[in-house]
Structures are given as structure tokens and as C-alpha cells.
Amino acid sequence: MPICPVDQCITLSDDQYPQVNAETCIECGLCERVCSGDKLPMDMLKGKLNQSMTDNDNPLGGFHDAHLVHAVDTHTRQRGASGGLVTQLLVRLLETGEIDGAIVAGMDPREPWKAVPMIARTPEAMRQVAGSKYTVVPMVRAMQQVIKQGNVKGQTAKAERFAMVGVACHVHSLRMMMAKLPSLRRKIRFVIGPLCKSSFDPEATTDLLRANGIDRDQVSRFEFRGGTWPGVMRAKLKDGSYQPLHQSNFRDGAYNYLMSLYTQPRCHLCYDFGNELADLTVGDPWGRDNTTGHYVHEGGHTLALPRTATGRWLIEFMQHDPAFAVGPADPADVQFHQRAAAAKRNIVQLRIDARLKRGQPVPKYDREMPRQNWRQRMAGRAFAATLWLGQSRRLRYWVLRLLLSRPATPLIWLRQVRKFGLRGCVRVNRMTRRDSANVQGSPTVGT
Numbered sequence: 001m002p003i004c005p006v007d008q009c010i011t012l013s014d015d016q017y018p019q020v021n022a023e024t025c026i027e028c029g030l031c032e033r034v035c036s037g038d039k040l041p042m043d044m045l046k047g048k049l050n051q052s053m054t055d056n057d058n059p060l061g062g063f064h065d066a067h068l069v070h071a072v073d074t075h076t077r078q079r080g081a082s083g084g085l086v087t088q089l090l091v092r093l094l095e096t097g098e099i100d101g102a103i104v105a106g107m108d109p110r111e112p113w114k115a116v117p118m119i120a121r122t123p124e125a126m127r128q129v130a131g132s133k134y135t136v137v138p139m140v141r142a143m144q145q146v147i148k149q150g151n152v153k154g155q156t157a158k159a160e161r162f163a164m165v166g167v168a169c170h171v172h173s174l175r176m177m178m179a180k181l182p183s184l185r186r187k188i189r190f191v192i193g194p195l196c197k198s199s200f201d202p203e204a205t206t207d208l209l210r211a212n213g214i215d216r217d218q219v220s221r222f223e224f225r226g227g228t229w230p231g232v233m234r235a236k237l238k239d240g241s242y243q244p245l246h247q248s249n250f251r252d253g254a255y256n257y258l259m260s261l262y263t264q265p266r267c268h269l270c271y272d273f274g275n276e277l278a279d280l281t282v283g284d285p286w287g288r289d290n291t292t293g294h295y296v297h298e299g300g301h302t303l304a305l306p307r308t309a310t311g312r313w314l315i316e317f318m319q320h321d322p323a324f325a326v327g328p329a330d331p332a333d334v335q336f337h338q339r340a341a342a343a344k345r346n347i348v349q350l351r352i353d354a355r356l357k358r359g360q361p362v363p364k365y366d367r368e369m370p371r372q373n374w375r376q377r378m379a380g381r382a383f384a385a386t387l388w389l390g391q392s393r394r395l396r397y398w399v400l401r402l403l404l405s406r407p408a409t410p411l412i413w414l415r416q417v418r419k420f421g422l423r424g425c426v427r428v429n430r431m432t433r434r435d436s437a438n439v440q441g442s443p444t445v446g447t
Contacts, residue, residue: 039363039364061274068297069085073323093190104120116141165194166191167193168270169199171278175277193277220236221235223235231250280311282303286336349380350380
């Protein structure tokens, strides 16, 4: 743990959660002061970043303006989860000397179904880790490496500068550590934060492989969103073939199911869908035409929301670099995520209220959540009712097997019919079959 003064006092369990050695702990309290799981002084941290605190009623938080961006290079754009913005931005920041490396999440080369933190110092290393990782990643390990560099007695301190890419919980703890450690403030120059609804238990990937009858020893690469945008969860095998791991596309056939079964409990107590403490918030513009079911922005685009002066500098950097295509975002793109953020806040408040009634601990926030009306309470409780399936590891595996099977495909159709009507459902599934053919027939994409 970067903040802990006792070596190896705080380690990580097999589930990637911190565990404290009670025998060596000196009870200094530093870890509690930077742990976002315990408390989050959002307004105080926003003040340090010179962010406006007048947008607390906006579920996405305050931002200057909204942009749609994608990498001009086709390969980079395809390999990214959305438009390749993050990968291309890190590469160009490195090539222009703005940073010396980036703290990112990649996949373990020895166990490629596991996500791990790493420091990428070359353009190729940054391209290798392209794409989102929808699972728990202990980014503090990489932060610890950054802090230690140049801080060894007798060595000359290196004036290295880094960018960090992390979801909201990573950024919360990073900002609190930066408030305590001046050396970390000097080293972390840019903070890029993806939108995040939840992260999955590490067991989600192994259960997906097991449910599809895939031997882990035969997996050379695991992709959360491989192939044609919006992608599918798939495994690349050592014989070079690709194996999709679910029916339909990523959102309709994987994410919504896994979110109910494998989301980490702490994610249901975090209201920061918008990654409000990042310099630049990024995510997919998921908007669809309500009649046809078509995505409005196909081919891979990134919604970019600059929140700080540093974030605005990054937007200007991309606007003047021919490696990026930058344009204004449609208000509908932002409104889609505002609705998603509001829904997450609704569920979080219900979960917090329920835990308080049971006398269970909850995070301490320095802002009041908006009160829900009866419709919001009913919707939140309906979603919460699905979460109990994930409380038993054995039960959730068998539920996952059922949901991944062909007999369960009509459940996906029913959901699509409810959202887009019968004709829209037909069009969505035609696109899905087309994209599935591309996934299995284009080995160059995502490799």
C-alpha cells in the first residue's frame, strides 16, 4: 500500500482486496484517511482541483463541455473499447515528451484471464493493453512503484511524470493520496477516468471460461470487448482461434447479466458513475435510435468530458494533433449517461439506507443524495432483488450457465422488444449476427 509506512503490512488477498497484518500494524490511521471505501470528501477534493461544486445535482458531475473523439488510425480505433482515444492519447503524450509512462490495467501474461496493474513506458506496451477491463484491478500496486521510484536513499530522484487511467474508486484514492503525498502530486500529471457502473468479481472471467467448456491452459488472451464495436467477451486460444463467450452483443448478452451476478458489493455503494475527480472522463456514447435499435454512433467513438484545466488542455492537445478526430458531442449522448448516473445514485441510496437499518457500515459521503420518488424506489428495489443471486458463488455459476445457453436467448429478445419494439429487435439481431461473423472471421482485430 503506497501510504503505509510499514513494509508488507497491507497486502492483497487472492480476491484482490487489501488485508492488514494486525501484528505489524502500528495503527497510524494513514490507510483509513486515503481509503475511498471508508469515506469520500468529494467536495473538498473538487476544491483542490478548482472544480465547480455547483453541479452536485447533475448526476454526471460538472464538466466544461462534451466532445466525441476517435483515433484516426483504424487499428488503434478498433483495438480500443470505444474510439481508441485513451490508447492514442497515452501514446502521443509519451511521444511528445509530456509523460514518461502511464499507469494502466492490462491482462496477466501468465494467467491472461486476470487483470493486473502495470506501468507502460513504450507505445507498444500502451497498445498492448488497449481496451476496458471490467473487473477488479488493484491499481495501488502500480502507484506504489511510482512513489518508490527516485525515493530510495542515495539515489538521485527522477523527475518522471505519469498519466493514470482508472475508474472512480481508483481515482478517489489517488486524489486522497495526492493530498497527503506531495511527491505523488508531482509525478501524476494526468488522470483519465472511464465512466463506471460496476466492476466484476475476478471469478467472473474464470466462470465464463468454465461455462463455455474452455480449458484455461488453452487461453492466450482474454478480451472483454473484442472484435467489431461494441464487441463481445471472447477468448483467444493458443491455436489462434477466437471463442465468443456469450450470446448477442456485449451489452445485451453479457454486461447486464454479469452486473447482477458478479458485481463487487462495494460498487453498489458508490454513486460516482461519472468519475468526477478525473481530469478527463471518457466513455462510450451508447445512445440508440428508439425506433430502429441502431446505435447512433457506430464504428467506435469516445465521449470525452473535461472537468479540470488539465482536462481542457488534453482536449486542446487532441484538437491540434492530426492523430485524433475531435468534434462536439450531441446533447443526447450526455443525457443518456445522465440517466444512467441518476439510476445508479438511486440504487446506491437505497442500498445505503438498507444497510443503515441493519446496522451495517456504509461509506461516509460529504454530500446529500437526492431523495427518490416512489417510482425510483420501486425500480431500485426491483434491481436490488436480482442481486441476491450473486451472493452464492455456486448458485451464480449455474444461473450464468443458463443465461449463456441458447434456450435463454428469448430473454435477450424480450428485453430488446421492450426497448425498441419488434422491428427494432429484428434489426438489432441482424447487426449482432453480422458482428459475430466479423468477430470470428477477423483475427487481426483485437490481437
